[in-house]
Amino acid sequence: MPRLVTRVLADSDTYMIRLVFEIDGERFLKKDGSFQEMGETVDCLNFERMGLIPSGNVARIPIYVTGYNLYGYLEYDTPESMVFAKPSPDKLTGDVRFVLELLHTGDVSIYSTIGNETEERTTHTISQYRSFELGTADRARVRVYKDAYTGWMKATLKADGVVVSEKEIGTGIRVVTLSFST
Numbered sequence: 001m002p003r004l005v006t007r008v009l010a011d012s013d014t015y016m017i018r019l020v021f022e023i024d025g026e027r028f029l030k031k032d033g034s035f036q037e038m039g040e041t042v043d044c045l046n047f048e049r050m051g052l053i054p055s056g057n058v059a060r061i062p063i064y065v066t067g068y069n070l071y072g073y074l075e076y077d078t079p080e081s082m083v084f085a086k087p088s089p090d091k092l093t094g095d096v097r098f099v100l101e102l103l104h105t106g107d108v109s110i111y112s113t114i115g116n117e118t119e120e121r122t123t124h125t126i127s128q129y130r131s132f133e134l135g136t137a138d139r140a141r142v143r144v145y146k147d148a149y150t151g152w153m154k155a156t157l158k159a160d161g162v163v164v165s166e167k168e169i170g171t172g173i174r175v176v177t178l179s180f181s182t
Contacts, residue, residue: 069161
């Protein structure tokens with residue numbers, strides 16, 4: 001399996017490394033709980049014995065927690081070290097997996113446009129909480145209509161597990177619109 005050198009500690013002749021996983025051509029790390037997600041420490045001699053073949057620098061690699069929700073990134077910082085960064089909407093690029101989460105009790109109509117696809121309409125009955133896989137693209141626009149002017153609803157749009165848009169509505173308002181593009 002490929003390994004990522006996350007930190008070189010020249011003063012103690014050690015390296016910190018992480019195993020890199022790959023699914024559908026996308027490389028990522030799994031959250032491991034190590035200090036700043038830098039991985040295990042290997043001394044210089046053992047590192048040399050691994051016989052690793054260098055394949056270049058990594059600018060940024062995502063770290064996923066269960067269910068492939070984005071936990072954070074390791075990003076290039078200096079020639080000797082990467083740095084852990086929390087996920088945020090401004091760090092998302094390219095195609096991302098969009099999920100809509102609704103807190104509501106009652107019927108809703110969802111109008112969603114993912115990427116360049118045509119707007120799709122679906123209706124659902126929700127009992128407190130429900131999530132909807134919208135698809136993978138570089139942008140999404142979602143309108144949610146609740147069945148009545150009364151009651152409360154909270155809608156959250158996530159991209160790769162990162163909250164990118166969130167709104168709450170109460171009595172007197174029936175529709176909420178959420179959108180995001182990378």
